[in-house]
Amino acid sequence: MVICDLVSRTGRESQRYNNLGCRQVAGCIPYRYKDGSDGSNISNELEVLVISSQNGQGLTFPKGGWELDESVEEAASRESLEEAGVRGNVEYELGKWSFISKRYGTCYEGYMFALLVQEQLDLWPEKNIRRRIWMTAAEAREVCQHGWMKEALDKLVERLTSPQQRKEEDFDDQLPS
Numbered sequence: 001m002v003i004c005d006l007v008s009r010t011g012r013e014s015q016r017y018n019n020l021g022c023r024q025v026a027g028c029i030p031y032r033y034k035d036g037s038d039g040s041n042i043s044n045e046l047e048v049l050v051i052s053s054q055n056g057q058g059l060t061f062p063k064g065g066w067e068l069d070e071s072v073e074e075a076a077s078r079e080s081l082e083e084a085g086v087r088g089n090v091e092y093e094l095g096k097w098s099f100i101s102k103r104y105g106t107c108y109e110g111y112m113f114a115l116l117v118q119e120q121l122d123l124w125p126e127k128n129i130r131r132r133i134w135m136t137a138a139e140a141r142e143v144c145q146h147g148w149m150k151e152a153l154d155k156l157v158e159r160l161t162s163p164q165q166r167k168e169e170d171f172d173d174q175l176p177s
Helices: 072-084 137-143 147-161 163-174
Strands: 023-035 042-052 063-065 086-100 107-120 132-136
Touching: 023 072, 023 086, 023 147, 042 072, 042 137, 042 147, 063 072, 072 086, 072 107, 086 147, 107 147, 132 137, 137 147
Parallel strands: 023 107
Antiparallel strands: 023 042, 023 063, 042 132, 086 107
């Protein structure tokens, strides 16, 4: 058994702010392709991971403060580990959104990325305060509480299901190993 000694970063002293004073945050939409019914084959059914918000009301994707000592991709990856207990490859940016927090009434600039999940941990820093649930993209779109995150999810689905993307994957499968 591997013991997780990670702790979530806290505090605002090393947070990034844009030139308008908006706090910058980064997050990911963790995704995978569902296991086949026999457990050994991978299907092409896309699943995304949603987490409960800190107060337990509503579902969202992992995101949090982008700190001064990290790149935006590192921040997004760290938040996915801290909040959802997953590791993987940060693949590409889904977009940048500006929004006002309903809870605090402050402005934010949020960056979202696609994260192909490689590992799901049994223990992670925020396990005791968050639930995580794998679901289809359509289900996630219904339950996600932020409009800007729904837009990011739409971009992820569009990119992963576009005919050009499928052609590239088919071509990669045909290349000699």
